[in-house]
Amino acid sequence: MKRHSLLLLLFFCIHGIYAQVEFKAIPEKTTIGINETIKLDFSMNDDGDNFNPPSFKGFNVSGPTQAITGVFKKQTYRKIYTYYLTPTARGKFTIGQASIEIDGKIYKTIPFQVTVTAAVQNGNTSGNPVVNNAKQLQKALSGVELVAEVSNPNPYVNEPVNVVYKLYVRVGTGVRSWDTADNPQYPDFWSQTESVPKDRQQVLQGTHKGEMYNYVVVRKAVLYPQKSGRLELEPMSTSIVLEIPTGRPDAFGNDGYTVENKMVSTGKTAINVKPLPENGRPANFNGAVGSFVFKATSSKTTLANGESLKLDVSVTGKGNLKLFKLPKPSVAPELEMFDPEHKENISVTLSGMEGSMSDSYTVVPHKKGKFAIKGLSFSWFDPKLQTYRTMAFDNIMVDVLNVPAASAYDAETASSGRKGAPEAREPFRFIASATTLQAKGSSHFLGSVLFWILLVLPFLLMPVVVLARKKKEAYDSDVTGSKIRETNKLAKKYLAEAKNHLGDKEPFYMHLEKALHNVLKAKLNIETVDMSRQNVRELLLSRKVPADTVNDFIKIMDSCEFARYAPSSGSAMQQDYDNAVAVVTALEKQI
Secondary structure, eight states: OHHHHHHHHHHHHHHHHHHSOOEEEEESOSEEETTOOEEEEEEESSOOEEEEOOOOTTEEEEEEEEEEESOTTSTTOEEEEEEEEEESSSEEEEEOOOEEEETTEEEEOOOEEEEEESOOTTOOOOOOHHHHTSHHHHHHHHTEEEEEEESOSSOBTTOOEEEEEEEEEETTOEEEEEEEEEOOOOTTEEEEEEEOOGGGOOOEEEEETTEEEEEEEEEEEEEEEOSOEEEEEOOOEEEEEEEEEEEEEOTTSSEEEEEEEEEEEOOOEEEEEBOOOSTTOOTTOOSOBEEEEEEEEESOSEEOTTOOEEEEEEEEEEEOGGGSOOOOOOBOTTEEEOOOEEEEEEEEETTEEEEEEEEEEEEEEOSSEEEEEOOOEEEEEETTTTEEEEEEOOOEEEEEOOOOHHHHHHHHHHHHTOOOOHHHHOOOOOOOSOOOOOOTTOOOSTTSHHHHHHHHHHHHHHHHHHHHHHHHHHHHHOHHHHHHHHHHHHHHHHHHHHHHTTTOHHHHHHHHHHHHHHHHHHHHOOOGGGOOHHHHHHHHHHTTOOHHHHHHHHHHHHHHHHHTTSOOOHHHHHHHHHHHHHHHHHHHHHO
16 A cells, blocks of 8 residues: 555655746857847746847847747647747847746746857858748858958068948849948957948948959958968958848838848968068168158257247158157267157058158257257168168258357356355355344353244154155156146147147147147057057057047047048137137046
């Protein structure tokens, strides 16, 4: 009897286990490339009603399709809703709970996360297999490609590389829309990119892989590799909605078509960068690559009556102009040279940088005589000739006829290390007109109130002196802070210079642009080479700067750039100046 009871209990336990309702989400995988499609099943072992799928944010969705296996109310019964998900962007996305009602109860699936990475090689981009069985559909889907065309796959370091991204679609396939899902970054390159707006994209025809295709240019980039070796460009991905003919007429007798989503990617593109040759490299070479003309000129060579001269050092041509510094002149001790005024007139196109930059030094003499400004030389590597080139200038001799007396005296004392004796300048003193006689028998200084004050005062001031000294040491050692303060000072200086040149277009926009660049250097701690529009926008937004302020800042930078090549009125300059002051003031408060 006891044995029968145990068997009966075991039977009910097993029946209870098998009778348990099961409803779960089964993804094909949870880590995919942006150019892949995954299959997602919602499976249950009992029939239900009111199935509600989750939100598929971050994905294009195809489905559902429904499949039933086994016999209802049997242990083998299985009902499945199938979806196909294609990601629209990189990142981590959560697939929420799906729900269904079975026998009056609500059952829900467990949420899970899908990680979308960069595009993978030979990614699975197939959609709904029920639709994809059509040969015509497969041919249309395979006839969509995103290609990165590289102008020079084997450049030298700092030689420009032109990359054009083209979206090819086989003729006969309609395109409803497309959107960029993932733009590449260029960590090993100095880069400037240009995304072509849709209203400016032209549909052209050309031959691709031996067939006629329609294509559009969606993005352009000019890259300057900063190191040698094999460098890979990150893939670019685009989501495209296709209208594909089905070969069957619709209800109105017109040619029917089906709409399909597809994610296309360029895949990774490799560039083999050659190092600059060591053989024949000049000692003064500082990284200039291209074709240049170097000049070093003096405004005058004879000075008199306190005159000064302008020493201009400039480079003009085509190459990596923003990625090297001009040589600095050396002058005799009797000549004082001030910090230069730097000017740039550089345009960046798909073929690379082109233009000029210059440093203008002011030189002031402090002594009569003939003095030399040492000759300057500039070296660069010409990738077309595959050799180094150098331009050099002889010493510039400056003949100082005379200098003001005070300047000559200062030069003498500076060179001898003496500060000058007051007796030499003032040998006789005036006769004193008043005395400080003290009555005989008056109290002495020793033991007086003043004596004790002066005795105790150094001890009281000692902690103050120690604290002040520590604060000064911390101030002097703060290299970053000093750089930021100096950059802030330059920003204010150039902003004031821009105001002084209102009405004169070129110097006004040049100084206004320098002010904006120095604001970015101070607030974001970046250099001029990193000031691409996209990089500036991302850095400002990461510092919690409002989007309106960021957009206003970018607009002013664009105005400075476009105004050099277009006419501009005085009212437009005043408005740009007022907008710049407002944006700089806002950044001072927000960062």
